[in-house]
Amino acid sequence: MEKVVLFGSKQNLVGILSVPDKKTAELQPGILIFNAGLIHHIGPFRMSVVLARSLEQIGFPVLRFDFSGIGDSGKCSEALTDEQRVREEYRAATELLTRYCRCEQFILIGLCSGADNSHLLMKGDPRIRGIVPIDGYAYPTLEFLIRDYGPGVINPRKWVKHGIRLLKKITQEGKKTSSVADLKINQMEIYERKFPPKSFVITALNERLADGMKAFYIYSGGIPVYYNYTNQFWDMFKRVRNKTNLRCNYYREADHTFSDVTIRRRLIADIVSWCSQFS
Amino acid sequence: MQPFFFGSSQQQLFGIIYSPHLENDCGKGIVICQTVWQEYIRARHATCQIAQSLADAGFHTILFDYYSTGDSSGECGEATADRLSDDIKTAIDELCDSTGIVTFGLIGIRFGAALAARCCRNHGLNPFAAAFWDPVTSGADYIQQLKISKTSTGPDKTAKINSISGFPVTPEQISSIETVDEKKWFIDNADQFLALFSLSENKKMWEQVTSRQNEQNTRLLPGSDGGWCETDASGKVVIPKDVIREILSYFSRKDD
Numbered sequence: 001m002e003k004v005v006l007f008g009s010k011q012n013l014v015g016i017l018s019v020p021d022k023k024t025a026e027l028q029p030g031i032l033i034f035n036a037g038l039i040h041h042i043g044p045f046r047m048s049v050v051l052a053r054s055l056e057q058i059g060f061p062v063l064r065f066d067f068s069g070i071g072d073s074g075k076c077s078e079a080l081t082d083e084q085r086v087r088e089e090y091r092a093a094t095e096l097l098t099r100y101c102r103c104e105q106f107i108l109i110g111l112c113s114g115a116d117n118s119h120l121l122m123k124g125d126p127r128i129r130g131i132v133p134i135d136g137y138a139y140p141t142l143e144f145l146i147r148d149y150g151p152g153v154i155n156p157r158k159w160v161k162h163g164i165r166l167l168k169k170i171t172q173e174g175k176k177t178s179s180v181a182d183l184k185i186n187q188m189e190i191y192e193r194k195f196p197p198k199s200f201v202i203t204a205l206n207e208r209l210a211d212g213m214k215a216f217y218i219y220s221g222g223i224p225v226y227y228n229y230t231n232q233f234w235d236m237f238k239r240v241r242n243k244t245n246l247r248c249n250y251y252r253e254a255d256h257t258f259s260d261v262t263i264r265r266r267l268i269a270d271i272v273s274w275c276s277q278f279s
Numbered sequence: 280m281q282p283f284f285f286g287s288s289q290q291q292l293f294g295i296i297y298s299p300h301l302e303n304d305c306g307k308g309i310v311i312c313q314t315v316w317q318e319y320i321r322a323r324h325a326t327c328q329i330a331q332s333l334a335d336a337g338f339h340t341i342l343f344d345y346y347s348t349g350d351s352s353g354e355c356g357e358a359t360a361d362r363l364s365d366d367i368k369t370a371i372d373e374l375c376d377s378t379g380i381v382t383f384g385l386i387g388i389r390f391g392a393a394l395a396a397r398c399c400r401n402h403g404l405n406p407f408a409a410a411f412w413d414p415v416t417s418g419a420d421y422i423q424q425l426k427i428s429k430t431s432t433g434p435d436k437t438a439k440i441n442s443i444s445g446f447p448v449t450p451e452q453i454s455s456i457e458t459v460d461e462k463k464w465f466i467d468n469a470d471q472f473l474a475l476f477s478l479s480e481n482k483k484m485w486e487q488v489t490s491r492q493n494e495q496n497t498r499l500l501p502g503s504d505g506g507w508c509e510t511d512a513s514g515k516v517v518i519p520k521d522v523i524r525e526i527l528s529y530f531s532r533k534d535d
Binding site (some may be wrong): 040041046259 | 280281282283284291293295317320323325327349350353355442444445506511513
């Protein structure tokens with residue numbers, strides 16, 4: 001069963017709460033599905049809706065919602081930093097899941113900025129028992145660099161192409177038109193991803209994995225600027241302990257938003273299967 | 280702003296009603312008929328802004344998801360064109376029942392314009408005003424446009440699943456959409472509504488269909504960020520301030 005919810009301290013956050021019919025749902029972790037970039041809570045290609053309904057079918061309460069200023073949710077009226085705002089709205093979301101479904105533990109799922117938010121939040125909340133960051137943080141390894149730069153080094157045409165691109169960038173700097181500026185959402189900043197130092201992420205992961213949290217990292221082939229081979233995750237996070245609580249899938253043929261229906265269905269099935277270990 | 284489910288309990292539709300403040304309530308409503316598939320996602324933030332702006336101007340406004348889209352029930356590919364068009368009537372009835380208004384206007388975005396026209400024709404509706412944004416008049420032309428757009432994935436490589444711009448579709452759904460042809464309705468009623476275009480090729484196509492050029496109630500407002508169907512890494516959205524301003528101005532004038 002799905003319920004529309006309006007929550008948050010200003011009642012400005014819109015979400016859909018999926019409540020399973022089974023009584024045992026009261027003991028399940030609640031699942032939160034975060035916004036992917038600026039796309040509202042249905043997710044790219046309605047992915048979050050299908051995922052939420054699939055998880056509900058196996059007994060999980062799920063909340064998909066919009067952070068303030070995104071999708072259907074109203075803007076945040078307080079002067080908070082982005083991190084403060086995310087933490088506050090996450091707190092409201094978990095309170096809602098606790099109130100409606102008696103959830104005491106949570107699993108966070110997010111793509112792109114949603115992955116970043118799940119990383120941010122996992123550090124401070126021991127109730128988070130699982131995270132599924134999709135196209136989350138990634139860091140270069142030797143093999144990544146060889147795969148990224150290698151073809152260019154041995155192909156002179158790539159040097160010419162890079163040179164032309166650099167020249168265009170230099171000559172077109174400052175020629176942005178006001179119509180492009182108009183496309184910003186009422187002066188709201190377009191989300192820019194900044195990865196924290198790898199050591200921060202490793203430290204946080206080590207702490208949380210040690211207390212039993214599990215993580216399912218997913219990468220697509222749509223982010224070759226920072227992830228470009230299957231085992232990159234294990235190579236970049238060599239210093240992470242408790243790897244038995246870690247899983248990683250690389251969907252090389254997928255783009256960043258999983259626009260291919262077949263691959264997207266496989267992604268959803270894999271996430272549902274991974275989550276089923278918590279029930 | 281009040282989000283809620285409405286319609287039949289077995290096939291509920293998701294909607295949001297944006298209500299005006301009491302002191303500037305003009306007693307009229309507006310139903311926003313969204314487009315579909317990737318275009319719907321691209322325009323979602325703009326439609327929310329349009330709805331809020333209209334409410335601030337005094338109109339009770341409903342924004343809703345058709346069956347099998349957005350948060351409404353149903354799976355992608357299930358809904359036929361008739362079902363989508365009938366959902367508009369359901370939304371109109373819901374807005375009138377919830378707010379007490381009897382006079383309503385329509386906004387049709389892309390294929391939502393054709394669906395709105397079909398709804399008016401099928402149910403004998405007479406909105407007090409209507410605004411259309413890059414309107415599609417023919418389902419067959421629309422499907423053709425989408426199939427050749429750069430983000431159309433076509434049949435998935437690994438299985439026999441048809442899809443259009445990343446959304447699974449069924450042959451029945453496509454056939455029903457291809458039968459939508461509201462050119463005559465748009466030609467007959469061209470004087471009655473506002474037509475806005477973000478892309479000049481859409482305006483040219485419109486002028487060919489309606490055989491009218493440089494009409495007072497037709498505007499080209501370029502500046503949108505690329506095509507309607509594009510997907511990109513950051514999920515950039517279409518927020519054309521000029522379009523929102525024109526729509527607001529148009530309905531405010533019609534209310535006077």
